[in-house]
Amino acid sequence: MIKYLELSKVTAMHADEIRSAVARVVDSGWYLQGEQTRLFEQEYADYIGTRYCVGCGNGLDALTLILRAYKEMGVMNDGDEVIVPANTYIASILSVTENGLKPVLVEPRLDTLQVDDRLIEQAITPRTKAVMIVHLYGRCAYTEYIYDLCRRRGLRLIEDNAQAHGCTFGSKRTGSLGDAAGHSFYPGKNLGALGDAGAVTTDDDELAKTVRTLGNYGSARKYVFCMKGRNSRIDEIQAAVLRIKMKYLDAENNIRRSIAERYIANVSNPLLLLPSVEYCAASVHHIFPVLCTRRDELQTYLYNNGVQTVIHYPIPPHRQLCYAGFAGLNLPITERIHHEELSIPLNQTLDDYEVDTIIQLLNDFK
Amino acid sequence: MIKYLELSKVTAMHADEIRSAVARVVDSGWYLQGEQTRLFEQEYADYIGTRYCVGCGNGLDALTLILRAYKEMGVMNDGDEVIVPANTYIASILSVTENGLKPVLVEPRLDTLQVDDRLIEQAITPRTKAVMIVHLYGRCAYTEYIYDLCRRRGLRLIEDNAQAHGCTFGSKRTGSLGDAAGHSFYPGKNLGALGDAGAVTTDDDELAKTVRTLGNYGSARKYVFCMKGRNSRIDEIQAAVLRIKMKYLDAENNIRRSIAERYIANVSNPLLLLPSVEYCAASVHHIFPVLCTRRDELQTYLYNNGVQTVIHYPIPPHRQLCYAGFAGLNLPITERIHHEELSIPLNQTLDDYEVDTIIQLLNDFK
């Protein structure tokens, strides 16, 4: 069985280094807000290309804290609107409603699966305060058009970079393209911790400070609480692990890219819609989505032939019970993607034989 | 210098076991919601004496998720009131305001430093939905009177057990005395993880399920979201570490208790108010508070003589900037405690010589 993703194999690639970094933190006796966190924040900010990085508990918290900080700073108020892609992992949208803000869902393009930037302007109302783009599947959702639109209309541009560590746009990395970005280091991510972890990157000094304070009970100085905050910090252990894995991220993204290129070059089944080649230069292929109108059959067929796949995601956010208020929305492209998407294995531990097997099976599907 | 607390020494007591448990999780490739979490939850529920335990990100989240779950279950609504002790770490109160609920602060008793149960009933209004007691400093705040009052008035009784793992009331443990309890495994706690971690314990099936769902993005089944949730989970690594440390918790609490008994028996300086002996049977002495009207002088004196101390806490919640609305409250006992409290070192790594040194210094303070 070719598993969709086996993190034991991912860890094994750097097992000695990781195990000894973890042991060093264990022995150090310092487990939160210490040297590993400071160094990780520095190194990750350098990597992404922002002035600040603030570690936090996970990716959902990162996005939630950005919006909460904007509220604390007076940039947004209860009931203000944030434009988000309709096709995303639900966490992007939860960060908006968690803050008493209103998500306004915008359809993606079928060729890119990313938010359709031509539809954003018409979604703006006087209450719109921000546009959140999601670099879904590891592909860049940013366009200069979106940037200009946000500047022109006075909107904050927030990036959800949970799936796209290392992805580039021109000479810059996603996570440095807007006003602030949320990152997830959920274990299965391209840059994954060994537990929950996340971070916010930004060039905005006040935002960085506010996020850090809000994630530390609202305290910037020990025992002094200037805001009502939460507890959302990155563990020293996770920071130490991420510092190691970060060194290999670009190389591992390149392996992902070469596998994606092989899929694209060799799968030629008219029943399947693969990502277009143009995306492969910059994408970091966190997920390799294949669209197929007979998706569930395809999944069963692959499973019966020893290949595990995942659906990202079977039910779109506006069809979830927790967003019953959105159920009336007409979002046909989003729904089509959720009906047709299948993620086939793609990660740095796949060997040639496995990739060939998957290509062969995809071509043989009738 | 006798440090207030050095976690490198605490970890060193079980270093081999901890290091190898951590390494096992690293190699396993499973980092969240796996076997270690399941086993920890089972073992901790057994230890506390509740039917359910749900791991989460930290202690503040544990309390926040309990109240959020009660709101989700329709037990509480925006603007409802929760009675909390005025003398507590601010997190207890943050969990209330985080949920749009109103904290009603009640004064402690000076002899116990715990909420004065005689003052609770008069704080009840038609909007009161719960009483949160905090087992501060490791001492039991629960009384049968509070339990009966809650039952009689239809209020939930919530325990903040962040500081009192292992503390008992009769044959039961704190954390099993009310309707639900929040636990913190912040590294410095009696049962501390090597990073942030927390848990909710309860006998209430619906509450346990709701807390678990809310801490997993609002999802009880993968990719299906029935509530608007957060991300607050316990890492497998932390669960594995806690499983080991839990085995030694009672023995280590006994060491704390015997040091506390020595302090109480041997410190006889009329300038200092020590905890009364009656508390030493059940207290787990997370913190050993000494009251002194010349507290700051005492702290400097001890520091200059090589003993590091901590103030828990220098500013009471109602005097914090984030609770400016409470600034007008008249809470003289709370304020007195915050002015006079000094925590002297007390943990399982102190040796006899250190304890004697501290006793001698306290007796010599003039």
Ligand SMILES: Cc1ncc(COP(=O)(O)O)c(/C=N/[C@@H]2[C@@H](O)[C@@H](OP(=O)(O)OP(=O)(O)OC[C@H]3O[C@@H](n4cc(C)c(=O)[nH]c4=O)C[C@@H]3O)O[C@H](C)[C@H]2O)c1O
């Ligand atoms: C756009 C966007 N914004 C915000 C967020 C929120 O970030 P977060 O709060 O950090 O989760 C996400 C999160 N995104 C992901 C989301 O995409 C989804 O990812 P998924 O591919 O369904 O993840 P999974 O199935 O749990 O793991 C993938 C594979 O990895 C293997 N595995 C997994 C684990 C946990 C393990 O320990 N060992 C393993 O071997 C088995 C699985 O097949 O669900 C996760 C819980 C979220 O963190 C996002 O995509």
Ligand SMILES: Cc1ncc(COP(=O)(O)O)c(/C=N/[C@@H]2[C@@H](O)[C@@H](OP(=O)(O)OP(=O)(O)OC[C@H]3O[C@@H](n4cc(C)c(=O)[nH]c4=O)C[C@@H]3O)O[C@H](C)[C@H]2O)c1O
């Ligand atoms: C009643 C109540 N309810 C809810 C909560 C919320 O729980 P939480 O969200 O899990 O924090 C608390 C938390 N309570 C504690 C709170 O009491 C306070 O504790 P504190 O004694 O001031 O803690 P500290 O000074 O950070 O650590 C104590 C000593 O430990 C040493 N140390 C510390 C660290 C972190 C280390 O890695 N290595 C070390 O050697 C140095 C310090 O002298 O501040 C913490 C951040 C909270 O988690 C509470 O008391």
